[in-house]
Amino acid sequence: MQGLTTHKLGCIRGERAVFAGLDLALKPGRAMLLSGPNGSGKSSLLRVLAGLLVPAAGRIDWEGIDIAQDRDGHRARVAYIGHADPLKPSLTAAENLAFWAKLYGFDPDIEPALFQFSIESLADIPVRYLSAGQRRRVTLARLALGQNSQAGPALWLLDEPATGLDPGAVSMLANTILAHLSNEGVAIISTHGGRLDELLDASAERFDMGGFVT
Amino acid sequence: MIGFSILVRRDLRLAFRGGTDAMMGVIFFVLAAILFPFGVGPDAAVLPRIGGGIIWVVALLAALLSLERMFAADHEDGSLDLLYLSPVSLGQLALAKAFAHWLTSGVLLLIASPVLALLYNLPSAAFLPLVATMALGTPTLSLVGAIGAALTLGARRGGVLLALLLLPLYIPVLIFGAGAIDGAIAGRDITPQLMVLGGFLLAALALAPWATAAALRQAIE
DSSP states (O other): OOSEEEEEEEEEETTEEEEEEEEEEEOTTOEEEEEOSTTSSHHHHHHHHHTSSOOSEEEEEETTEEGGGOHHHHHHHEEEEOSSOOOOTTSBHHHHHHHHHHHHTOOSOOHHHHHHTTOGGGTTSBGGGSOHHHHHHHHHHHHHHHHTSTTOOSEEEEESTTTTOOHHHHHHHHHHHHHHHHTTOEEEEEOOSSHHHHHHGGGEEEEEGGGGOO | OHHHHHHHHHHHHHHHHTTHHHHHHHHHHHHHHHHHHHHHOOOTTHHHHHHHHHHHHHHHHHHHHHHTHHHHHHHHTTHHHHHHHSSSOHHHHHHHHHHHHIIIIIHHHHHHHHHHHHHTTOOGGGHHHHHHHHHHHHHHHHHHHHHHHHHTTTOTTHHHHHHHHHHHHHHHHHHHHHHHHHHHHTTOOOHHHHHHHHHHHHHHHHHHHHHHHHHHHHHHO
């Protein structure tokens, strides 16, 4: 089986089962849109898939190989976007991106990523002075950094990535994700509906986490 | 090792951009040490005798001040998740963070300590031992401190908890650091104290990053 599959995946947070018996399968070049009410475990699922949380039960396979057998390999293929913007207020947008590019061994040329999210004019401004939406764009530009590098991450895990974005920026995000999918990449995205869902509709499966509330 | 230097340079840059924040520890160090003569009186016989011990106690407290923020900002803004997912191991991260903390606190304390020695009228024989014990002791404070900083991540009133956790662990460094200065003033050989401090540093270098990494893994969960 190519791509990502999970088998009877379960997650416990604070002695409460968030989800259990979760079976997912996603082929390369496809996205999955996770929906469901608050607290249905979308964020927990994404953290488990990223390897940030250890699942309480079940297992996750990539290309048929259990990720628990290959932790370093799995970390190298994951691009994770969480709720918070991991940016340092006193550094400029360009310095923040350059740091992550260097640390992850991505292509050190960050210009294309800035253009992809139309933030080239913000490059030399300390993140402290950026609006929430602008910060989000800088955070998302990290995806473009990996995309523009050789052997960039193949598995994108995006936790409500469109929060705070204007319609133009949502289109930029959608185009970035579609380019990733056309490159045989996989993306799992938690959303509450909206424009991003519509733009990705043709390339995405849908999965409702609501049925797994326990 | 490339990851190590990237992380250290980033932390130093953040410390410099933070401006006065980085200087806070050393300013506290000098101010607190200046307070003691007001409390015990300017007796020229007493001050040199207690000076070495006071400088060391105040150095411990000054190092503690900046420890709480070692991982906290990265934890709050989600950077810690990304650092974990990066090719750099958590052990390397812990070592880099402790090294950057030492450069921005321990080294400044080291530079300021001879000035305090002058204020306390320590005999000139104690100057070199003071700097030597600080050079061997302050990296240990940063390395052991990293364990505490990682363990108290996400805890309410983390700063107080951190002090309760770390101060007992700092006692051995204090005993041998202050002991070496007393020995030097009394004209004794202080090689044994320096050897023990060096031993503490080597043990901390080997064990602390590993313990810090385990604590960080818990914090990410």
